[in-house]
Amino acid sequence: MPEIKQVAVGAEEDLELLIEAARNAGEIARPYWRADPEVWDKGSGQGPVTEADLAVDRMLHEYLLSERPEYGWLSEETVDTTSERLGKERVFIVDPIDGTRSFIHGDHNWAHSLAIAEEGEVIAAVVFLPLRERLFHAVKGQGAYLNDDPLIVTERCDLDGATVLAPRQHLDDEHWQGGAPKFIHKYRPSLAYRLTLVAQGRYDAMFSFRDTWEWDVAAGTLILTEAGGQVTDREGKAPVFNQPRPQLNGLVAGCPNLADGILARLK
Incomplete structure (x- = not known):
């Protein structure tokens, strides 16, 4: 198999890809929510996984790597190919559904979490809550946003009352x-x-x-x-x-x- 050449892509372009993928993930997950999806226990204290998690993971794996075949892949729901991803300059780090228990219980507080790391640092990130239409996103060095609104942390110093x-x-x-x-x-x-x-x-x-x-x-x-x-x-x-x-x-x-x-x- 010929070696895949590295292609220089900006973090902004990577963010656009993650946003599109996250919205696609929401379209896949929504029909399973409150529809009694099949659930399995992963064992060893790893918690549950649903057919929605697996469907979203399959789509993300196929879609993202078709767009960036030179990137590595790390996902909660995919068997880890450690030797392969460690040799990649950039890697997708994905949780298809973060908050699976919330998803199973019919709660709104679950999310699709997608990131790209380069040499150990995350350079582009999306956390999308499809049922709340909250799209959190960031590119390294360019601030963070909820939809179009900039985000800023509190300035609290005192632990008591925090x-x-x-x-x-x-x-x-x-x-x-x-x-x-x-x-x-x-x-x-x-x-x-x-x-x-x-x-x-x-x-x-x-x-x-x-x-x-x-x-x-x-x-x-x-x-x-x-x-x-x-x-x-x-x-x-x-x-x-x-x-x-x-x-x-x-x-x-x-x-x-x-x-x-x-x-x-x-x-």
Whole structure:
């Protein structure tokens, strides 16, 4: 098989491709929603997958790689070809439906999360909630947007009273020096949606202390940082994407002062 030549494509063009793909994904997923889709348990604590997840994944894989055959591929619902994607300069990082449990339960808070990483950094990203018609998007160095409106994080510094998106058990005192801050706690199942809500300024921060799959957070990470926020793992290290094991050591995100304050209080 002849080698596929690398083609220089701008991040703006990649974003246009991701937006079109995300909208196509919404058209595929909608008919399955609240229509009793078939559901399987993936086992090993990985959670459920539906026939909608798989249908969206098949479309995205075929469509995106037909447009960018030289790119690598990493998706929650595709068997990982690690050796192939690690040798690619750019790679798609995709969660066909982030928030599958919300999808199964008939909730609106699920999203299509699509990103392109180049040499470990995300350069173009889309998080699309088709039932809410919310299209979050960003290109590295060009700001973040919800539909056509620019996004900016809050400027909150105080941990006490900060509104955070996190699993409730992460607010247990065992995780915090001197006990948990007096956060106002909220929750959304989709990690991608949580990141975009913080980017929008509707919430002050989000965090997860579990190992976090790249496809859950790649797109949201760029959107939040382009909105002026900070995203690190729970040790304060900037995330690097397209790793051999595509997981991060948790995630802490918000405006820089607040995110640093959270990191400083963690055990």
